[in-house]
Amino acid sequence: MAVPPSDNESIRNRSLVSLYSNYFWNRVLGPLYNLSNVTVRFRSSRRRECLPLPLPSSSLDSSLFMSKPSRVHDLLEDIFKHVLINLHSTQKNLQFWQSRAMRSDTSKAYFMILERGPRAFIDETVQLFGRAAQGSSIKHLSQSASAYINERVTVLSNLRYSLATFLAQVYVEVDRIGEELVMDPEQKLPSLLVTINDFFSTLEASIGHLHATRQSDSSVDGTYSLPLLFEKLPEINQDGSHWTDCEIRDAINSVYQNLHKLDAYISVLVTKHKKPRKITRYWIRYTCGAVGLSVCSIWLLQHSRLTGSSDIDNWIREAKDSTVSFLTEHVEQPFLSIRDELFETFRKRHQGIMEQEEVQLTSNSLRRMLLAFSEQITGKKLSENASDQEMLEIVMARYEKELTHPIQNLLSGELARALLIQVQKLKLDIETAMLELNQILRANEINFAVLAFLPALFLSVVLLGVVRTWFKQDKKAEGRGRIARVQRRLLVVEVEKRIIQYQNYVEQGQERDAQCMFGLVLYSLNRLCHSVKRHAEATGEWQYLRQDLIDLAKPGLQTAYKLTVTSRLESVYDCLLPLLSRR
Numbered sequence: 001m002a003v004p005p006s007d008n009e010s011i012r013n014r015s016l017v018s019l020y021s022n023y024f025w026n027r028v029l030g031p032l033y034n035l036s037n038v039t040v041r042f043r044s045s046r047r048r049e050c051l052p053l054p055l056p057s058s059s060l061d062s063s064l065f066m067s068k069p070s071r072v073h074d075l076l077e078d079i080f081k082h083v084l085i086n087l088h089s090t091q092k093n094l095q096f097w098q099s100r101a102m103r104s105d106t107s108k109a110y111f112m113i114l115e116r117g118p119r120a121f122i123d124e125t126v127q128l129f130g131r132a133a134q135g136s137s138i139k140h141l142s143q144s145a146s147a148y149i150n151e152r153v154t155v156l157s158n159l160r161y162s163l164a165t166f167l168a169q170v171y172v173e174v175d176r177i178g179e180e181l182v183m184d185p186e187q188k189l190p191s192l193l194v195t196i197n198d199f200f201s202t203l204e205a206s207i208g209h210l211h212a213t214r215q216s217d218s219s220v221d222g223t224y225s226l227p228l229l230f231e232k233l234p235e236i237n238q239d240g241s242h243w244t245d246c247e248i249r250d251a252i253n254s255v256y257q258n259l260h261k262l263d264a265y266i267s268v269l270v271t272k273h274k275k276p277r278k279i280t281r282y283w284i285r286y287t288c289g290a291v292g293l294s295v296c297s298i299w300l301l302q303h304s305r306l307t308g309s310s311d312i313d314n315w316i317r318e319a320k321d322s323t324v325s326f327l328t329e330h331v332e333q334p335f336l337s338i339r340d341e342l343f344e345t346f347r348k349r350h351q352g353i354m355e356q357e358e359v360q361l362t363s364n365s366l367r368r369m370l371l372a373f374s375e376q377i378t379g380k381k382l383s384e385n386a387s388d389q390e391m392l393e394i395v396m397a398r399y400e401k402e403l404t405h406p407i408q409n410l411l412s413g414e415l416a417r418a419l420l421i422q423v424q425k426l427k428l429d430i431e432t433a434m435l436e437l438n439q440i441l442r443a444n445e446i447n448f449a450v451l452a453f454l455p456a457l458f459l460s461v462v463l464l465g466v467v468r469t470w471f472k473q474d475k476k477a478e479g480r481g482r483i484a485r486v487q488r489r490l491l492v493v494e495v496e497k498r499i500i501q502y503q504n505y506v507e508q509g510q511e512r513d514a515q516c517m518f519g520l521v522l523y524s525l526n527r528l529c530h531s532v533k534r535h536a537e538a539t540g541e542w543q544y545l546r547q548d549l550i551d552l553a554k555p556g557l558q559t560a561y562k563l564t565v566t567s568r569l570e571s572v573y574d575c576l577l578p579l580l581s582r583r
Contacts, residue, residue, distance in 0.1 A: 051084075051526040052550055053077065054175035055182055072185040072192070075252060079170055079196070082259045086266045087163045087523050094156040096275035101149050108145035109138065115281045152273045159269065162206040164519030165512065169199045171522055172515075172555050190243040193233065193251040200230045200258050207265070230258040327456075334452040359431045366424045370395060373421060377414070395421055477531035482579045484531075489576055491528040495552060496566040498524060503559040518555065525553050535575035545573055 053076055100111060113124045128141060173195050174181065180188045231254040243251075279286055303311035370391035375382055377398050382391070395418055402415040477487040498521045505514035529549055536542035548565050551557060569576055 051080070051522060051529050051553060052546070053080070054171055054550075054553065054555075055178045071252060072181065072189050075255065076170075076174060078256070078259065080167070082263060083163055083167045083170075084523060084526050086263065086270075087160065087167065087519075088527075089270050090156055090160045090163060090266070091523065093270060093274045094153065094160060097149055097152045097156065097273075101146075101153055105142035105146070108149065109141045112141060112145040112148065114284060116276055117280045117283055118287075155269070155273050159207070159266070160520075161516050162203055163266075164516045164523065165206070166199055166203045166519070167522055168515040168519035169202070170196060171553070172518070173199075175555055189248060190251070193248070193255065196255060197233045197251075200255075201232075203262075204230050230261060330452055330454075330456045334450070334456075337452075356435065359428070359435055362424070362428045362431055366421070366428050367391075369421050369424060373398075373414075373417060392425070477527070478534065480535075485576070485579055488528070488531050489570060489578070491524060491531060492566055492569050492576060495521060495524045495528060496563065499552070499559060499562050499566070522553055525549055532573075532575050536573065539574045541573050541575065545569075545575075 053073070100108065103111075113121055113128070116124075124141070173192070177188055177192065181192070233251055233254060300312065301307065303309045305313070367388060370388060371382060371386070374386075374391045374394045377394060398414055399418040399422075402418060406415060477484055477491060498517055502514055502517040502521060505511075505517055529546075532545060533542060536545045548569060551565055552562050571577075
């Protein structure tokens with residue numbers, strides 16, 4: 001869609017004002033902002049580790065270079081930090097749009113209507129009904145959504161390409177002169193500044209090419225009208241042989257100005273093409289939630305003291321009473337019962353022994369009665385090994401015989417004695433049954449208390465799971481749970497794939513693409529370094545893991561060895577192992 005010249009001019013003016021105002025405030029408030037964030041950087045420096053500079057660690061002077069204040073070291077760290085932050089912002093938004101581009105036309109149309117905010121919902125709905133008479137409204141909406149998403153994918157992909165290439169160029173140059181830079185940083189600094197200035201010029205040309213190719217047909221107003229003019233080195237002897245300290249400071253200042261301009265430009269460019277915020281994508285849910293919250297607030301207001309109602313106070317009192325009752329019945333009493341059972345085991349064991357002794361006395365009395373009655377009836381001496389069952393048979397046989405004349409035998413026979421023996425047998429059976437029942441009840445008292453404690457135990461487990469999930473913070477790769485481990489392993493896979501792609505570009509002679517891919521390798525290694533440092537320090541693996549990450553970032557190292565290192569990362573280090581494989 002063509003834009004009138006007057007509109008283009010106004011858009012350009014607004015963009016210029018926005019860019020330079022951001023630049024001005026960054027320059028004015030930058031020192032104050034850095035001072036206010038000293039504590040934040042100190043706190044985060046222990047948690048996050050940036051990918052180390054490509055300096056030779058075997059040199060005797062490298063530790064001195066790393067420990068003493070050096071403007072070379074600070075300059076290189078600031079360059080890497082700024083570029084990596086901008087690259088991360090670009091990559092994060094690019095991944096969102098790439099995931100949207102892979103969806104179906106229906107999902108794209110749904111996104112255009114319902115996931116870009118209420119204003120876009122109204123505009124797209126009006127346009128949809130306006131084209132409904134033509135019979136191609138859905139198709140046109142799908143095409144518009146595809147063009148909308150593809151434009152952002154293209155812009156962010158080209159921007160990522162330029163930033164990754166710039167990062168790779170600086171990293172390779174520092175790696176190339178690393179030994180000389182460690183030995184004599186001040187002497188090597190002028191030539192390094194000249195080279196970095198050339199890299200900025202190449203980056204400006206790359207982004208300017210993006211501006212030239214996309215300015216005419218961009219649907220994002222004013223995005224590509226932003227100028228990006230990096231500072232050039234002063235007209236001095238650029239061979240670096242006789243630079244004064246003042247000239248070096250001017251050159252370093254121009255590098256920092258270029259970094260701030262790059263930050264401002266990319267901030268505006270990424271903001272124009274960034275993914276919608278979460279509140280924008282889910283504005284319907286938030287709106288429904290706000291409406292529901294408003295209705296609930298009005299309903300609560302009607303039952304509150306403000307309107308003269310005591311319903312809320314009554315509900316709070318009932319809830320308090322119910323909570324206290326629940327804690328008493330399902331926490332306190334079961335806990336006390338379990339405690340009493342555990343501490344009174346010996347007392348109850350002694351009581352059980354006494355009850356067993358009473359039953360044994362009744363059993364011995366019954367045996368003596370049976371033995372005397374059987375010997376009297378049979379007229380012979382029975383052995384001591386005679387069983388109670390045999391003697392009971394004798395008693396029952398005599399009892400049946402005596403029942404033929406019950407009244408006579410009750411007075412002069414053995415019927416009364418047989419009845420007394422049966423009463424003693426019944427007493428023994430009752431005491432034995434009561435003893436067994438008492439033992440069963442005592443054995444299950446703890447089980448009954450545990451059953452009463454189960455509701456509280458269930459709530460405790462749920463609360464513990466919620467706290468554990470929050471504590472582990474599985475949503476990010478820096479977390480401690482299973483999802484965080486999966487994300488860290490996926491970062492290793494990402495590094496491995498990009499190393500292979502880099503080698504393919506090198507073999508095909510695509511130098512520019514190879515530089516871009518190497519920059520993305522550095523970006524992935526930096527993210528992996530951030531994710532694993534804290535965990536590797538906890539397990540004592542950080543010293544070896546850090547060296548492996550440095551080896552993966554070396555430009556001259558063979559690809560076969562790098563792939564061996566990535567395999568070792570996934571199989572050796574505890575912070576990168578799957579959760580089920582841990583010992």
